Amino acid sequence: MSTVLDFASFYAAARPTLLRTTYAVTGDRQLAEDAVQVAFAKAYASWSRVIRADDPTAYVRRIAINAALGHGRRAFFRRETSVDRLPERAVNPGLDALERDDVWRAVRALPPRQRAVVVLRYYEDLSERQIAETLGCRPGTVKSQASAALATLRTLLSVDAPGGDRA
Numbered sequence: 560m561s562t563v564l565d566f567a568s569f570y571a572a573a574r575p576t577l578l579r580t581t582y583a584v585t586g587d588r589q590l591a592e593d594a595v596q597v598a599f600a601k602a603y604a605s606w607s608r609v610i611r612a613d614d615p616t617a618y619v620r621r622i623a624i625n626a627a628l629g630h631g632r633r634a635f636f637r638r639e640t641s642v643d644r645l646p647e648r649a650v651n652p653g654l655d656a657l658e659r660d661d662v663w664r665a666v667r668a669l670p671p672r673q674r675a676v677v678v679l680r681y682y683e684d685l686s687e688r689q690i691a692e693t694l695g696c697r698p699g700t701v702k703s704q705a706s707a708a709l710a711t712l713r714t715l716l717s718v719d720a721p722g723g724d725r726a
Contacts (some may be wrong), residue, residue, distance in 0.1 A: 565606075565610065566602075566603055569610075569615060570599055572598070573616050573619060574595065576596050576616070577616070577619060577620055577623050578591055578595050578682055579623065580593065580620065580678060580682065581594050581595050581623045581627050581684050582623075583663070583666070583674075583678040584624060584627055584628070584671070584674055584675045584678045585627045585671075585674075586663075586666075586667030586674070586720075591625060593626075594623050594624075594626040594627035594685065595623050596599065597623070597626040598619050598620075598622035598623035599619065599623070600625055601622050602615075602618070602622065604617045607672070609718075617649050617689070617692075617693065619691045620693060621692070621694075621695075622680070624675055624693055624694065625694075625695070627671075627675075628671050628672065628675060629720050643650065644679050645721075652703075660702070662712075662716065665715040666678070667713070668711075668715060669708050669711060669712070672694070672704055673704050673705075673707055673708035673711070675690075675694060676690055676694070676704040676705050676708060677705065677708045677709075677712075678699055679693060679694075679702075679706060687701045687702060687705075690702070
């Protein structure tokens with residue numbers, strides 16, 4: 560019974576952060592919620608292994624990011640159907656602020672892996688090594704994805720490039 564309570568406490572504490580991070584990576588609230596739920600379901604199924612990890616939140620974050628990035632390959636996420644009339648939007652000031660911001664709109668325009676690198680590096684403040692572990696790639700891949708993402712963001716936002724040149 561204590562494992563369930565420990566998981567419940569972990570879920571309550573980690574869910575808001577993981578949801579914000581996953582939403583920032585996906586740019587889609589529903590996809591982010593689905594990915595986080597998939598991550599917690601997998602974490603619950605192997606809770607004894609998750610709780611032994613050095614950083615259980617990082618462990619579940621990796622599951623959530625991978626679920627979000629791999630959504631096109633999974634039948635689970637293909638069950639959505641289009642409707643003619645959109646439902647009322649839920650009020651969530653933390654996420655709505657992201658939607659209104661030009662920078663976040665530009666970040667959402669990035670390809671999924673570049674977006675994940677930018678979010679994990681600059682929003683979650685993870686190191687290149689931690690990002691590489693989360694995404695299952697090498698630190699050099701993280702560096703090249705970050706470089707390409709920043710070049711694209713400079714163009715989208717018309718920001719001066721390093722050295723004073725206009726991107």
